[in-house]
Amino acid sequence: MKKTLIICEKPNAAGKIAAAIADGKPRRREFKSVPYYELEQDGKKIVVVPALGHLFTLKNVKPLRDYPVYDVRWVPAYEADRRAARSKPFVEAIAEMAKDADEFINACDYDIEGSTIGYNILRYLCGPDAPKRAKRMKFSTLTAKELRKAYENLLPTLDIGLVNSGLARHLLDWYWGINVSKAMSSAVEAAHKRFVKLSAGRVQTPTLKILFEREKEIRAFVPEPYWVIKAIFEVGGQRIEALHKKEKFFDKSEAEKVHEICRNKPARVAKITVREYRTAPPPPFDLGQLQSEAYRCFGYTPARTQQLAQSLYDNALISYPRTSSQKLPPEIGYAEILSRIGEIREYGELVEKLLGREELKPHEGKKTDPAHPAIHPTGESPKGLTGPRRRLYDLIVRRFLSTFADPAVKQSIRIDLDVAGQPFYFRGRRIMEKGWLEFYGPYGATEEVLLPEFKEGQELMPTELVFEEKETQPPPRYNPSSIIKEMEARNLGTKATRAIILQNIYDRNYITGNQIEVTELGEKTIEALLGYCPEIASEELTAHFEREMEKIQNGQSDKEKVLEDAKEKLNKILEKFRKHEVEIGKVLGEAYRKTRRAQKVLGECPKCHGELRIIVSRRTKKRFAGCSNYPKCNYSYPLPQRGKIVPLGKTCPECGAPMIQVNRMGSRPYRMCLNPDCVTKANWGNPRKNKPQ
DNA sequence: GCAAGGTC
Incomplete structure (x- = not known):
């Protein structure tokens, strides 16, 4: 009996695909705990087998000693990285199922990676001519109806354009990433005779650059003083703040004049504007x-x-x-x-x-x-x-x-006041119909500002006229959520990789904190790259890749030619890098030292104004916060022994001790001060909370 | 050691 092998991207998809194309129920079997499905149809046997994402990865042919290197080949992922051990039984299962198969179908997701996953499996596990004979299943959801249709309308060949652009994408990312990373680490080695793990890449480096540019804006920001004038009212026991229509006065004397004019003057309700508006329900989550x-x-x-x-x-x-x-x-x-x-x-x-x-x-x-x-x-x-x-x-x-719910209907009220000819205003907001807000519950909570009744022409006497000096604020820092949104907006990385790549940038010590700051190391790294390899720091590289990928996809450009161009360009860049190796390495090595040291400084010693640092005891191997003036000063605090300790550069509002954040794998980071006797810890380990008696 | 991409 003829046998068809259908290759899927992941176990879940294999189950759905088997169920969709089977007339009855497919038989679920296991090979070395890899689930696969068997069914018989039209006199032939069909085996549906899953991959686990990419089963093959790129690996250096020779150990990476020097750059540039382009000598790289595809190997099973478990051979390149011990952490990919889970992929081994999948490789073995597919190889086994392929032995007596005479028809192959790539049923991975219909995108550039899915085409590459299937292609590698076909050429390395299903025989040398399998890619040429294989067919392609094309679907855009894993619903039974669409899968069935895709199976009945198989594409007669692989989507070779997608395959080639996928292969090129992997190689280009590898060429640029590995070589530039290696060049930076080698530079530090040349200057300092020590190894420091540094990296650059098509996604991580432009992301770091975005963060660095914000950092520069914040540093260059000069706060400007301005003044605000507010009239405060008490109406029916409710405090109302009305702001002068010119929200910010940058001219102090003008503000003083206005303040003088309005002082002790009554306000008249000049205009009441009521507006109703609908907010549509939110779309479902991506x-x-x-x-x-x-x-x-x-x-x-x-x-x-x-x-x-x-x-x-x-x-x-x-x-x-x-x-x-x-x-x-x-x-x-x-x-x-x-x-x-x-x-x-x-x-x-x-x-x-x-x-x-x-x-x-x-x-x-x-x-x-x-x-x-x-x-x-x-x-x-x-x-x-x-x-x-x-x-x-x-x-x-x-x-x-x-x-699935209705739009919410909100009403906004704006009340314009006239105080001695000067315009003031305040707003109210109420929810008329909750609509979807009721379903979203605590996550959609919008604060209502309910106002007493007002009539146009009504007079009110302010209880107070506030004259306040403020400062303009620098642009906000990115946080992990907003930078990921920015990456998405700029088409950097994919939905599955953005968070991981951001985590990588943290792990390299390029950035720190939830309000993301670029460290000295991050700054010097991006500067070195901007100076010697601006291509990798620009989003243009991603855009360029994309144009080339597209051309490869529709056959307008040849994969080999694109790769040769990349090598040529990189060789020039890396030569320049090499020539300036020692000076680049000096700067990066020095920055690394400073950044690591800064991460150990938790705050000021309350006794002698030295620095409290994370110190690991030689004797007990435990860590604690100790003073830099030891042995003259022996002040110390205990530290949590597990997790990463991040200094917050702040002191406890209750006891004045330095604050830290503790990041532990698998749990939410928490903040605490170093003082174990602080009142903020009075309820820690509260038995009422832990063990109901 | 080093990228970015897929998967669990």
Whole structure:
């Protein structure tokens, strides 16, 4: 009997594809714990087998001693990296299934990476002529109907354009990233005779540059004083603040004049403007939006949210999280998911309201995804789910419910006042119809500002006229959520990699803090790159790649030619690097030393005004905060022994001791002061909270 | 050691 092998990108997709094309139920089997599916149809045997993303990766042919290197080949991922051990049984399973197969179908996601994943599997595991004979399944959602249709309308060959651009993408990223990273590390070695792990890449370096530019803006910012004038009223026991219409006075004498004119003068209500407006329900979550909301609502970093969402997905509670889609196709079965969610106590009432409607129609967003719908709950019971995963699940459920609800109707009121000819105003806001806000619950809370009744012409006497000096503020720092949004807007990285690449930039000590600051090392690194390899620091490289990829895709450009061009360009850049190796290395090595030292300084010693630093005891190997003037000063504080300690550069408002943040794997970072006897810790380890008696 | 991309 003939045998067809269908190669899928991941286990979950293999299950869905097998179920969709089988007339009956496919048989689920396992090979070295890799699940695969068997079915018989039209007199032939079909085997559906999953990959685990990329099973092959690029590896240096020779150990990397010097640059430039372009001698690189594809190897099974587990051979290049011990951490990829999980991919080994998948490689073995596919090789086994391919042995007696005479037809091959690449059914990975229909995008550049999916085409590359399938192509590598075909050429390395299915025989030398498999890529030429293989067919391609093309689908844009994993719904049974579409999968069935894709199977019945197979593309007769691989999408060789996508394959070639995928292969080129991997090689180009590797050429640029590995060589420039190596050049920087070698420079430090040449100047300081020590190894420092430095890196550059098509995504990480432009991202660092964005952060660095903001850093420069903040440093160059000169605050300007300005003055505000506010009239304060007490109406029916309510305090109302009206601001002078010219919100900022940059001319002090002008402000003083206005203040003088208005002093002790009554206000007259000049105009009341009432406006009603509707806010549409939010679209369902794509990964980026989920990361952004989880940061806003819970303070979770995008990397943490991604990890939590993956865990919810592993437990079948939510759909595939690495999606850029804001669409919910009807095939997911709105009513069924809703009614199952309705069985969860806290959502019962809300769900009833939605199910009682004539039509269920989600308010979708614009973004789409080649293989997955927006993130949504599956309806599976979240029994026993607690802590951060529960919170994230609640956010996802409420977002899903909100998307089916009505717009919210809000009313804004603006009251314009006249005080001795000077214009002042204040605003009120009320919610007329809650609409989706009711479903989004705590995450959509908008503060109402309810005002007493006013009439035009009415007179009021201010209880106070405030004259206040303020300063203009520098542009805000990026935080992990806003920089990821910026990366998305600039098309840097992908939904699945942005949070990881940001984490990498932190781990390299290029940046620090939640309000992201660029360290000395980050600054010198980006400056060196701007000086010697501006290409890699510019988003233009990504744009250039993209144009070339597109040309390769539609056959207008040859992959080999694009790669040769890249090598030539890189060789010139790296030569320049080499020539200035010692001077570049000196600067980077020095910056590295300073940055590492700064990370150990926690604050000022309260006893002698020396520096409190993280010190690891030689004797006990435990760490503590000790004074830099030791042995003259022996002041010290204990430190938590686990997790990364980040100095906050602030002191405790209660006791004045330096503040730190503790980042521990798998838990939310927390802030504390160093003083173990501080009143802020009075309730720590409160048995009432931990153990109900 | 070094990238960015996919997966769990």
